Amino acid sequence: MSGLRASLRISRRNARRSKRRSALILVMIGLPVALAAFVLTAVLGPGPVPDRQRYPFGQADALVIGAHEWANLSQDAWAEEVSWEPGRKHTPFTGAEITTVLAPGSRVIPVAQGNVRYLTPEGYGIGQIRQVDLRDPMSRGTFRLTDGRLPAAPGEAVVSAAMLRPDMAPGVTLFAGEARRPLRVVGVALFDLTGTPPDLTVFPGSLPDTAFGPMNPLLMSRGWLVDSPRPVTWADVRRLNARGLAVVSRAVLDGAGPDEPSPRGPSLPQSAPWVAIMLLEVVLLAGPAFAMGRLRRSREFALVAVQGGSPAHLRTIALADGLLFGVAASVVGAALGVGAAWLARPALERRAGYLLPALTVPWAVVATTAALGVVAGLLAALAPAVAASRADPVAVLSGRRERGRERAGRPLLGIVLVVAGTAATIVSGGHELGWIATSALVTQLGLVALTPALVAAVARLAARLPLPLRFAARDAVRNRGRTAPAVAAVMTAVVALTAVGVTWQSRLAQKPAYAQDYPKAPAGALWIAGPDLTPGLWDRVRSAVREELPGGVPLVEVRTLTSRSGVPMYASVPDTAPNVSRVEWSDASQSGGLLVGTDDLLRYVLRRDDPRAVAALHEGKAVVLNPAVIRDGQLRIDLTPVAGPGDSVPLTLPAAGVRANGEGWARAVVAPEVAAKNGYATVTTMLVVDPADFRTPRATAERITAKVERITGKATVRLEVPEAPDDTIILIVLGIAAAVLVLGMTFVATMLAAAEARPDLETMSAVGAAPRVKRAVVAGQALVIALLASVTGVLAGLAPGIAAARQGVSHPVAFLRPDGVTTIVPVGAAPAFAIPWALVGLLVVVLPLLAALGGAVFTRSRLPLPRRRVT
Amino acid sequence: MTENRSPDRLPAPDGEPVVRMTGVVRVHGEGTGAVHALRGVSLDVAAGELVAVMGPSGSGKSTLLNIAGGLDRPTEGSVALEGRELRDLAPKQLAELRRRSAGYVFQDLNLVPSLTVAENVALPRELDGVRTAKARREALAVLEEVGLADLGDRFPDDLSGGQRQRAAIARALVGERRLLLADEPTGALDTRAGDEIIQVLRQRADAGAAVLLVTHEPRYAAWADRVVFLKDGQIVDSAAAGMETAR
Incomplete structure (x- = not known):
């Protein structure tokens, strides 16, 4: 294209002239590229661990x-x-x-x-x-x-x-x-x-x-x-x-040759919606900055037009900005991301505790990321470029204000997209996240198309507001072409933040989504599990616990089988519960559910006093909580040493089936004498304070935890009480992101609006407006943008947030309780929805007010003097 | 100064005016709000001729200039630039015309601040697809003609007002353009610098350019071959100026 070199030269020089704006745009495009390049390199960079090799060669042949x-x-x-x-x-x-x-x-x-x-x-x-x-x-x-x-x-x-x-x-x-x-x-x-x-x-x-x-x-x-x-x-x-x-x-x-190449990175259909959302956000973010640049340089554009620059030339010059910033930011960002991944390697290795496989930079993916950065730059510069090519040079040069081509956006298209997107979001709820993201993207595009109409609706509310707000609202509507992208940019960020916040808060509310949140003992019980502790350590733990508990509170001693030489034996106790695949790895007690103890253990396990069970225990029978597994009055289990040589050996015990109250807290209980009679020793693996005896206060439990931690790092102390979900981290992480995005974008957009409103402020100044009016007007402009965007954004973010929260447990998750029993998290556990009200308050109330305050504080209050213009 | 240089860059005048405006009417707006900026103006400017346009504020001077160079279109009437009727041209072709046939100089802020003087002058050529090196050579040649040969690599901010206007004139002429449209080019200059600029314009006219100059200073109008008075969008007087006395 003719004049591309000249266009690029103008862009380059201008970038150097307005350093702050250039830095802002570079950061807005470069930072996401750098982050993506870093994550991609750090995640995809290390080659696969040679999983078929049993021992690393090192330098050996x-x-x-x-x-x-x-x-x-x-x-x-x-x-x-x-x-x-x-x-x-x-x-x-x-x-x-x-x-x-x-x-x-x-x-x-x-x-x-x-x-x-x-x-x-x-x-x-x-x-x-x-x-x-x-x-x-x-x-x-x-x-x-x-x-x-x-x-x-x-x-x-x-x-x-x-x-x-x-x-x-x-x-x-x-x-x-x-x-x-x-x-x-x-x-x-x-x-x-x-x-x-x-x-x-x-x-x-x-x-x-x-x-x-x-x-x-x-x-x-x-x-x-x-x-x-x-x-x-x-x-x-x-x-x-x-x-x-x-x-x-x-x-x-x-x-x-290498093994079959493992797929590196997510597939295209999976990543497409996320890439699109990211791209949209970057484009909307950087767009106002480019618009600002065009506005500042409108005279320059007019001059070029007068000297024979065709509309295509002007578009080229404005797009050259996008190309220049896109390429510079992407190249620097990608290099920084890859470099940071490289530099972070020793830290990552230290964090992992292992040497990571050799790092090969996934150039294709990184290059794609950088190319997307360039695309984002070009897209962000597109609207200002079109505006530049349409401006009337005579009007600009003579200082006349152009009556912009204000359209009401495409409200019909917007409504169709919003309805379709929301419907798709509802349908996709609980499905793969990619679908939710895609439908959220459709809604988002619809909202972007609807924004001019929304802005217009605001003006109707403005009639009764005080002057600065009224002016700001009317000005926003009159310059819809400028207001709409700014509002859309802030709104997109708010949608994303709200969606993440709602999902996060909902996951917290539906708490037992994670294994550690499921009860592992009866409610109120305090238990200390330590299958790896020596008897000496147990003595110290026991006395530490006793010190903290009131006198007379019984400590239920849970023992498990070991070989005569002290090697723990894992007991495979048969089970008929549906959907339970035998879990062969160790549980916290490493027992497999076969506990050794006396009457108090039995009472704890069954959650009641059961004379029949006590009698059976005393008779040397195994008390089995699932009677269905007893064959001919016998329980057959397999015992496997946890370490060292030795295969599993069967053990058959006379058994009595006793159903527990509730789910029961072991598979089977035997008396210590039974173990000894069959040639096995026992060791303490757990101490329990039965809530039927004493409800341990939280403070006591915390003191016990601290004491035990000082004795050994190999014991687990836990008080079985429901904990309120802790959402402070949501507020901190999302709050910081919200503050940076919402305030930053509102600020850029407000500067743009204030610059365009200059002639009006001149007029106000001429008719006697006080300097603070200018501050108030700028504050009003910030408020209109931030408030409109965050209210819409919060409303629009609820649907994808709830849809993503519906994505409950998709496959059964089994985990082990310290008594050795498997618990299955059922598929499709009822999802919960929770709205992070603190975050919503921050987005809808605090940030718009802060934006307005910032607009007022950072505005020079001196009103501009009307300037004579070329006529 | 370049008074003795032969005007070999421009073709000799052939009798056909460079710009011919016939019955030009320009109405801004519509209905009751309509403003008649020009009401039937006819004006020819020939090669080698410096025509000054004078008149009170709002008389349509700038509109006349904008229409003459194809920046604006007449509501009625015809404008022919180097024989081409502007009415039929698409915006893209009008832009091309401004790159090749007509150059503008305004009162102030004529130059792109981020480009050097030489780059500013070369801009229309580069936009026309001329290679950068060639465009630069052409720009330096024209800069020499206006006496700025040494300042090509400076930025506009480093130049005095008069130097800036000379650079603007150079840019308006680069690439064999024969119509120079100057809108109050001395308006932001002191008397001495203003005099220099008028002399440069006079030289360019003598070298074969057609110059249309809008001014409200009779002093400068005196350098013109012809002075046109506009009032309320109409030419009320047209007289050969007393060049000899002013010079």
């Missing part, structure tokens, strides 16, 4: 594991499918034996990993422990030391940053495995996420091989890292297979 008995095994490249005999007897290869079958010059170091139970000063923990020399070059890249030093001798360990607690910090000595081998923590490190990241990495020789369980190629429990002078090929792998070694070779995996 291969990982081998093998035993003489495994000769002639076959495997796939990942050693996921290995044909081997998981028999008991294995004679593992020694390092020397392996070296001889590898390429000459190869070097190997032993690695071992397994789930190990360890004891810290605050109780037991179970987690992955790796035994490898981190100082060896082959380990490089699998970790980053952040504190202390690397282990240099057997008995030394580094702790994973993710596991760092006061009881697992440098200087602390832990005891690992059944043999209670001491491990002194000498450092802290971030570990690679490949395989199961370890809690601890210990120096070779710290733990016996048996601590890592049997030889297992699928777990890479005991193997060797290989440093080979040449790549380990598939032929090498087959050769080593014949000897009885399973091999994972870097060269083979690299040759196999």
Whole structure:
């Protein structure tokens, strides 16, 4: 297009001349681009964790594991499918034996990993422990030391940053495995996420091989890292297979190519409505700033027109502004976003406690974001550009005010869109969020089309208002072309804020949407669960609790089964409840629902005194709360050690079925003698204050919590009382966003209105208006924009907010109570609706008044002198 | 000064006036609120001719100028610029005409403040699609003709009022334009600077341009080849000015 270069030059120079306006526009476009680029890079940037690899290579060329008995095994490249005999007897290869079958010059170091139970000063923990020399070059890249030093001798360990607690910090000595081998923590490190990241990495020789369980190629429990002078090929792998070694070779995996590419980022249909909403908001946000620029430069545009600039030229010049700012803001924003993601990586890693996979900037997505920024700039400059091309240069140059082409917008189209959008929002309620966003967008576009009509309606109310407000309202209507985008911009922001606020508040109101909000014990009960505490720690906890409770309040002791050596046993108690898939992971008591205790426990579990149940307990029977699972008077359960070697063993007990009052707070209860008779020990895992005995006051519970926390970090204290939803964070987060958006946009729009109203103010000045009238007029202009926008916006934001809040629990969620019983959150739990009145008040009352106040304060009260114009 | 430069840039006058206005009527507004700015004005300006338009406020001087250059359209009558009838032209073609045939100079604030003087002068050429370097060469040539050769890279804010007006004249002439429309170009200047501007306009006329100058200063009108008096939208007198005495 002819004159594009000249247009861009004018834009560039003007941008430099009006620095504040330029900075404002750059921020309005650049900030969203930067935020999007940051989030996209931080979320999509780190590559996928190699989930098929059991152990990170680091600098090693291969990982081998093998035993003489495994000769002639076959495997796939990942050693996921290995044909081997998981028999008991294995004679593992020694390092020397392996070296001889590898390429000459190869070097190997032993690695071992397994789930190990360890004891810290605050109780037991179970987690992955790796035994490898981190100082060896082959380990490089699998970790980053952040504190202390690397282990240099057997008995030394580094702790994973993710596991760092006061009881697992440098200087602390832990005891690992059944043999209670001491491990002194000498450092802290971030570990690679490949395989199961370890809690601890210990120096070779710290733990016996048996601590890592049997030889297992699928777990890479005991193997060797290989440093080979040449790549380990598939032929090498087959050769080593014949000897009885399973091999994972870097060269083979690299040759196999990457896994099926996982989809990176949300799909287009999913993200389209959000992108559109974002775009609309940025366009409406930046639009008034561009309009302001056009207004200030109207004389310049007229001059260009006089010198032969065609309407197309003028549009080009005005659009060049959009292009220039769009490109500059997007490029800078994208660069800042990507750079920030890069710089934030160490912080993110520290926060995560792990090394994140290598960051590859998702350029395509970032470039799309930047392109959207440019589009936003161009769209925002479009309306001012069209206005510039339509202005009459003679009128501008002679200082005559142009009678703008004021349209009443497209009220019919607006009404149709609003009705359609609202209907769609109601229908989409409870469906995917994308649908709600799309229908909200339709409503929003309808409201934008309706805004001029709304502004006109305001004028009818203005007749009885005092002069400044009356003037502001009439002026707003007369210049609908300018007022409408400003109102639409503020309104869009308010709609979004209200919708988020309503959804948020509703989610809070429908509280037990989250597992931690469901009752985990009878109402009023105080419970302290700590399956990992040692008896010594329990003694201290018990006395701390007793100190806070009045004398004579019984403490119900809940015990669970352990092996004779003290390893907790997980009990799989049969259940016939519908929709319950057996939950195999540990609950807070790690019991599986089989509790050991006496009469007081039984009373707590059943929520009543039941002599028949007490009698059954005393007879050595298991009291089973779901009688349906009893077969021939017997309860058959499976007991599995939580850590260490050993398979599950069945245990059959005589049983009595007793239904509890209400849901009941265990699956089955047995007496301690029954456990002992069957060859099991028991440990305390929970203390309960039965609300039937004593209702613990909240203050007491808080004191107990504080005391227990000082003793150990491995116990949970909770008082079962309903808590009022805490909505302060809604107010803070949304309030700040609302203040910035509403005040900022109103301010820009008001400056625009005040600049255009200058001739009227001159006239007022000439007829004797006091300087404060100007302040009042500007305040009035701000009030009209902010009030109209926020009232409409709040009303329009309710529908999508409620629709999104209806999106209740879409699939059953199971979680575990401390007594080991699963609770299912039912599908489609009745949704609740709540309106964040504080936020609404802020939006409808406080912010418009603040906007008006700001308009008055920041206006120079000196009235302009009428200026002679060229005639 | 450039008095001795040969006017090789402009074609020699060929007898046909550069602008010919015939029975031009311009009515602003409609019905009872209608204002008759021009009521049947006929005026020719030939190449090499400097025509001064005088008259009281509201007599239609500026309207006449706007219509002559295609910024405004007559309600009735015809305007021909270099032989082309403006009535039939689309706004885009009128803009093209302003880029190639007619240039305006106003009382004040003629220049785009964010462009250098040379860029201001080159603007009509660049808008016309001329490459930047070529447009700049042309602009510098015209700037030399108005005595601003050294100030091409300054910004308008750095210039005196008189220099700014000269730059505006240069811009109005760049690209072989033959009609210069000046609306009170001396209005914002002191006497001395005003005199200089009139001399520049006179030189440009002598070099072959057709200049239509709106002024209310008889002193400056005296430099014209012809003075046209407007009153209530009509030409009430037209006289050859006493150039010799004024000069």
